[in-house]
Amino acid sequence: MLYCVYMHSVASATRNKMGERVFSYLLAAFLLFIPLVAFAQDAPAGPAPGELAPEGGQVTAQDLGLYYGEATGLGTEDIRVIIARVIRIGLGLLGIIAVVIVIAGGVIWMTAGGDDKKVLLAKKVMTNGAIGLAIILSSFTITHFVLKSLTDATTGAGGFGGEGAGAGGDAARLRAYAGSRHLGTVIQDHYPGRGARNIPRNTQIIITFREPMQLESLLKDTNGNGTFGDCVNGQCDSINAENVKIAKSQELAQNIVLDAVDAVAAGEGRTITYIPRDYLGAANESVAYTVRLAKIKRANGTEAFGGLNATYEWSFTTNGQVDDTPPSVLRVSPTGEAGPDKIVQLTFSEPMSPVGLDVDTDASHFIRIYVPKADGALTEVKGRFRALNEYRSATFIPEEACGQNACGEEKRCLPRDAAVRVLLEAATLLRPDKPTGLPGSGLMDTSGNSLDGGGENGVEKDGTASGPPAVAAGKFAPDNYFWNFRTTNRVDVSSPKIMSVNPVATPVTGGVDPNMQVESQFDEEMNYATLVDNVKFDAQADAPPVGFATRMSEEELANGAIGTKLLITPAMPFTEDTYYAPRLPHTIQDASQNCYYPAIGPGCEALGNDNPSCCSLRRDVQGARPAGPEGCAEALVE
Ligand SMILES: [Ca+2]
Numbered sequence: 294m295l296y297c298v299y300m301h302s303v304a305s306a307t308r309n310k311m312g313e314r315v316f317s318y319l320l321a322a323f324l325l326f327i328p329l330v331a332f333a334q335d336a337p338a339g340p341a342p343g344e345l346a347p348e349g350g351q352v353t354a355q356d357l358g359l360y361y362g363e364a365t366g367l368g369t370e371d372i373r374v375i376i377a378r379v380i381r382i383g384l385g386l387l388g389i390i391a392v393v394i395v396i397a398g399g400v401i402w403m404t405a406g407g408d409d410k411k412v413l414l415a416k417k418v419m420t421n422g423a424i425g426l427a428i429i430l431s432s433f434t435i436t437h438f439v440l441k442s443l444t445d446a447t448t449g450a451g452g453f454g455g456e457g458a459g460a461g462g463d464a465a466r467l468r469a470y471a472g473s474r475h476l477g478t479v480i481q482d483h484y485p486g487r488g489a490r491n492i493p494r495n496t497q498i499i500i501t502f503r504e505p506m507q508l509e510s511l512l513k514d515t516n517g518n519g520t521f522g523d524c525v526n527g528q529c530d531s532i533n534a535e536n537v538k539i540a541k542s543q544e545l546a547q548n549i550v551l552d553a554v555d556a557v558a559a560g561e562g563r564t565i566t567y568i569p570r571d572y573l574g575a576a577n578e579s580v581a582y583t584v585r586l587a588k589i590k591r592a593n594g595t596e597a598f599g600g601l602n603a604t605y606e607w608s609f610t611t612n613g614q615v616d617d618t619p620p621s622v623l624r625v626s627p628t629g630e631a632g633p634d635k636i637v638q639l640t641f642s643e644p645m646s647p648v649g650l651d652v653d654t655d656a657s658h659f660i661r662i663y664v665p666k667a668d669g670a671l672t673e674v675k676g677r678f679r680a681l682n683e684y685r686s687a688t689f690i691p692e693e694a695c696g697q698n699a700c701g702e703e704k705r706c707l708p709r710d711a712a713v714r715v716l717l718e719a720a721t722l723l724r725p726d727k728p729t730g731l732p733g734s735g736l737m738d739t740s741g742n743s744l745d746g747g748g749e750n751g752v753e754k755d756g757t758a759s760g761p762p763a764v765a766a767g768k769f770a771p772d773n774y775f776w777n778f779r780t781t782n783r784v785d786v787s788s789p790k791i792m793s794v795n796p797v798a799t800p801v802t803g804g805v806d807p808n809m810q811v812e813s814q815f816d817e818e819m820n821y822a823t824l825v826d827n828v829k830f831d832a833q834a835d836a837p838p839v840g841f842a843t844r845m846s847e848e849e850l851a852n853g854a855i856g857t858k859l860l861i862t863p864a865m866p867f868t869e870d871t872y873y874a875p876r877l878p879h880t881i882q883d884a885s886q887n888c889y890y891p892a893i894g895p896g897c898e899a900l901g902n903d904n905p906s907c908c909s910l911r912r913d914v915q916g917a918r919p920a921g922p923e924g925c926a927e928a929l930v931e
């Protein structure tokens with residue numbers, strides 16, 4: 294079952310796009326010839342500017358490995374653009390000749406002086422000239438069609454830039470989104486985000502992949518202990534600067550990249566943290582940085598970024614300042630009393646280092662969930678913590694299974710009828726007068742500042758980092774953070790509900806802002822991990838695939854209840870005249886791990902069958918939904 298929202302970036306009527314395109318290029322070819330016909334004598338041989346966009350606009354320079362061409366000093370022009378230009382110039386020359394022939398025929402006719410033979414000759418010359426012109430005009434169309442089909446077939450992009458980037462094939466724009474489709478698929482998230490501004494100079498750069506990676510492709514075992522991505526006695530492993538290029542955006546082309554960068558792995562090889570040893574940028578100055586990943590492999594040895602466009606890159610800008618504000622805890626859940634199936638979930642005041650936070654409890658970790666044993670001593674609950682929501686939130690999934698939800702998925706539970714305590718450990722300070730924490734010693738923000746925990750419920754939070762208590766026995770004290778709640782023995786069975794979506798279900802009238810975000814408001818707190826893992830964002834088949842990131846916050850509803858707001862942030866602006874399908878499948882769960890089955894949300898009622906809360910999966914490219922209940926049956930398969 295699925296709740297799906299289809300949106301259309303321009304609310305135009307159905308059109309025959311192919312026919313329209315052929316016509317527009319015929320027209321373009323025709324317009325190109327008007328100046329040639331009118332000014333045949335002094336027409337330049339080159340093509341008129343602005344006509345027939347170079348087919349090279351279809352792909353990025355990266356697709357073709359053109360950056361390597363740059364290093365050789367050769368041109369970096371797409372070979373297909375060059376071929377297209379040569380063909381166009383050739384056809385242009387032929388066009389001039391054809392026009393000259395037609396004019397010559399006219400001159401012969403004019404000067405025939407009643408001579409029938411001359412008139413006949415003039416007719417022949419003009420007819421042949423016109424036929425030649427027609428052939429040349431159709432050659433333009435055929436050339437365009439062949440080149441476009443070729444590029445579509447080789448890039449799989451299907452018209453990327455053809456319509457989307459405008460007729461000019463804006464190379465800079467295309468390059469800016471090179472490989473961005475991997476966000477949300479191969480890459481779960483990264484920090485700083487795409488195009489992020491105001492990033493402090495002492496930022497770490499963090500990338501989380503969907504699956505475990507071959508760490509050698511991302512970092513080097515500099516401390517030589519045979520383990521990739523660890524620190525031993527303060528000596529950490531370091532970046533594989535061949536594959537992971539962190540550079541000032543201006544200097545990337547010259548391959549001036551950072552290599553004094555520590556690298557730490559977390560999350561079973563899914564999350565890599567790069568810690569530059571020197572501050573980025575310059576004091577009181579904004580500096581743009583680009584991170585480019587290439588030749589990255591999954592743990593199973595396969596290429597992470599397949600196809601011609603085998604890279605992922607993004608840029609961010611530093612703000613010239615150093616972050617020395619320690620992070621704190623903004624929100625924790627649950628509090629008071631909760632069912633054993635309620636997910637432990639918390640949000641910090643800013644993005645956090647995933648080291649010891651995006652982790653299985655079998656590995657070294659700085660967030661712990663305790664329950665008392667019979668003798669009163671505390672025992673730790675096993676499970677997996679996930680750092681998500683731009684590393685601002687953490688979600689804990691216990692190991693212990695406890696039945697199924699309505700969708701047949703296994704629920705995980707904390708011990709029942711238990712007093713639960715969740716502890717967050719602050720990092721040890723490197724120096725007592727600074728908030729900077731010792732890497733790998735506790736929780737810190739993405740600038741390395743230790744947690745300003747403030748003890749129980751953060752009541753002693755004071756804006757400064759004091760590190761953990763000196764003695765382990767006093768670990769539930771400043772600047773660690775902890776809170777308590779009680780589990781009942783009643784599991785929750787209520788389904789979550791989608792209260793609103795924006796943009797609303799199709800068709801969107803009046804067009805869509807190319808930079809808009811897609812939102813969905815739920816009626817209760819959701820399990821963030823399921824929103825990160827299961828939300829899909831598709832464009833119609835012949836449009837460029839869209840990468841995206843998911844962000845969550847808790848918002849107050851009209852009825853006073855608090856529910857999760859999901860924000861889907863596309864990695865590139867919306868392309869005009871394209872259908873998009875954000876999909877919220879039934880595998881999304883509330884914080885008690887219940888699915889919505891059947892789907893509940895606005896727009897579902899429109900199906901008009903006996904089950905008003907059911908939404909069809911099947912849509913055609915126009916976003917039209919098949920009538921009747923079959924859509925639901927099909928949706929069940931998903
Ligand atoms: Ca190592």
Ligand SMILES: [Ca+2]
Binds near residue numbers: 742
């Ligand atoms: Ca901070």
Ligand SMILES: [Ca+2]
Binds near residue numbers: 746772
């Ligand atoms: Ca403090």
Ligand SMILES: [Ca+2]
Binds near residue numbers: 785787
């Ligand atoms: Ca519920």
